Amino acid sequence: MTGLVATSLTCIKRDRVLFENLNLQLQTGELMYLRGPNGAGKTSLLRLLTGLSMPEAGEVTFNHAPVQHSESQFYRQSIYLGHKSGLSSALSALDNLTYWCAQHQVTVTESQIVNVLDVVGVTGLEDIPVAMLSAGQQRRVALARLWLKPARFWVLDEPFTALDTAGVALLETTFKKHVDEGGAIITTSHQPLSARAGTHRYFDLEYRF
Amino acid sequence: MRALYRGVLKRELALAFQHRAELVQPLMFMLMVVTLFPLGIGPGPETLQRIGPGVIWIAAILSSLLGMERLFREDFQDGSLEQLMLSGLPVSLIAAIKVFTHWLVSTGPLLIMSPLLAMFLNLTLDMYVALLLTLLLGTPLLSFVGAIAVGLTVGVQRGGILLALLLIPVFIPLLIFATSAVDSAALQLPYLPQLAIIGAMLLLAIAVSPFAIAYSLRVSQN
């Protein structure tokens, strides 16, 4: 099994079992929409999938190797965007993205970053500290990473938060384009995805007591 | 290596430059703590010389504790830390670089103040040289060991006082060896053994602590 595979995952948070024996498979060319009520463990599952947190039992593999191991090359081929924007508020959007690209070993020029910021609709604001931007603009800067890093696997936690309708539309069409080009996306959201996002598969998490 | 330099080291320095006003605060704190001692104990030059090394070292430990929280807190809260951990770069190396730059911009400058403090507390030149050497070896030790506890408490609300509770007992051997080195210097005795022990502890900390810091950051991400 290639792609991102989770086998018999168990997650315990605050001594509550969020899920047990969970199996999940994400292949290229697929958009997976993770649904579930608040507290069901959607964020926990996404963080487990990226290897940010450690499961109580079970494992997550990417191309047959555990995600955290360098041989899986998962971090070269994936982007995770969580609730937190991952932007330092004291630095400008341009600086934030430049350092991020350097960390993720993506070679880009300054004009490329400015162009991407243009695409996501943050024009002319690249030089002011991120703290001065609105929540929606900060989210757009965070999302600009999707255009900058040529990664096939996107793990997105509530990417639509704070976006206006134009932003939602832009992101959904980008989803479709990415999946059509052979990418893979797993995402959560409180609003259902519209037809613009293309076909998608549901994965439901239930709230357990 | 280039990714570490351009993505982590340069970013740390840029952030430090943005927060330069905050970086001065531990320095001022140290100066003020040292000033309290002559006022509280009396200005007798001999008394001051007697307690001087201990006072300077205690002030250095306290002020480094004060500034240490900044090491991971902001990056943790705004999510930069999780992006760093998902970059595929070894987390232990990232941690080592962050600790080193933190020492460079925040704890290291304590050394700059040391001549002034030595003058305040009436230290002789021999004592001052010994003090400077112990600070040079000891303050990075504070940063490397302290970073483990900072990584553990970064997710805890109001972790500041907790950090001090965790670290003060751990720093006691350093305080003992550092002050005794200066005391030996005051008596014209060799103080190389004490320096060697501090150096050995520093080397051990540099070798082991990045892995412990990486693990503690992973625990905090859970």
Add this chain to the structure above:
Amino acid sequence: MWKWLHPYAKTERAYQLCQILQPWFWAGALLCLAVGTVWGLAFAPQDYQQGDSFRIIYIHVPSAILSMSTYVAMAVAAVVGLVWQWRTAFMAMIAMAPVGAVMTFIALFTGAAWGKPMWGAWWVWDARLTSELILLFLYLGVIALYGAFDDKLQGGKAAGVMALVGVVNVPIIHYSVEWWNTLHQGATISKFDKPSIAPEMLWPLLLNLLGFALFIAAVTVMRMRNEIILREMQRPWVKAMADKAEGDRHAV
């Protein structure tokens, strides 16, 4: 070769093991402590220098030795937890921490009380007492760190890392403090080849040492059962057990 241990990573099995061990630990502890204390306090010969006041060693020495060993045991539990990802290992570690802290406190208190007739002051900055005091700080740090976390699993891991940092430091602290101040009497108990303590004084001491160790084990096992029940309250096996206990009570 450690395969037989793995079932105890499950909380239910660990709970059952604690339940089985607890009465044995208690029985052994009470027996050893009763015999050792009566022997030591009433029948062991007087010390030719210190008279009867030396008898405090029957409490001071075991508590001081075991305060250190409990810290080491915590570190061992932490290593097991960190390496094999056992939740129960962290629970055991946390169960030990306050017991060890109390042992440290007893050692400090009896040490201070002993110091009054010996040195004429309640507190002297003697090397061993100072190391014990720092050890108490280390214990309190671990307990405080665990208490600061809402997620007790995460708190256990964090406290485990801190216990390991502490255990690396304990020998450094011990020798640095010893070097800092060498006032105390020489080590009396570890020199078995040339005993500087009379055998009729030593036997009750060893009995008490064993008694204290079993007492610590008994309290730890009790605290661990509590910890498991408290944290697994919502699990089916705990509910089934509670229902069964309830049923038994009604049957009586």
